[in-house]
């Protein structure tokens with residue numbers, strides 16, 4: 001599933017190619033992705049210009065003259081900017097064609113992505129208006145998590161994966177950040193000290209920034225007409241490594257279920 005670093009990599013890949021471009025045509029090849037597609041966009045989008053491409057959580061926001069196109073990659077979606085004449089491949093469900101002959105093409109085998117229009121301020125959209133801070137923003141701090149977690153009995157891992165606390169910390173990055181900060185994933189959120197939350201927040205920011213940097217090497221792929229752009233394997237220390245030697249102490253990595261999610265950690269290094 002595309003996580004925040006892949007979505008940010010996608011944004012960096014497509015933004016310079018489509019910002020400032022005028023929309024000529026919208027082609028919808030399916031009736032619905034996660035939600036039904038709004039066919040009226042085929043009439044209302046042409047003539048508008050994509051002013052900017054920003055990311056909020058895992059949503060890409062294409063700001064246009066009359067509102068914002070909200071895109072989500074879902075479980076399996078990817079975006080490329082290609083020649084509008086390129087033959088479509090299987091699962092190429094949406095084309096946003098520009099007057100310069102290029103095309104933003106959305107491929108989504110599992111059809112769990114989203115394409116929505118918001119005429120008002122996108123920040124007020126129901127999908128966006130309850131989200132917590134961006135993980136790489138100054139607003140997201142150890143003090144903030146510490147304050148929000150007082151008296152909370154929920155385990156720290158699902159706590160940091162809660163989009164109301166901070167957005168974009170998915171299952172892989174939560175496991176990796178807790179390992180880097182030396183915190184057991186099943187400790188009650190309310191039992192963790194302010195200084196350990198500061199370590200955890202530093203680890204979350206470092207790991208996401210490293211993943212985005214790793215994705216930077218794939219940016220040229222956004223122009224390719226086939227294959228999957230922008231996804232990359234990061235070096236993972238504990239995630240998916242049950243039974244492997246811990247990179248710090250060589251004890252085997254454990255796997256437990258926590259909040260219905262596979263959770264990897266080192267019993268020796270994480271307390």
Ligand SMILES: [Zn+2]
Nearest residue numbers: 246249266269
């Ligand atoms: Zn260890």
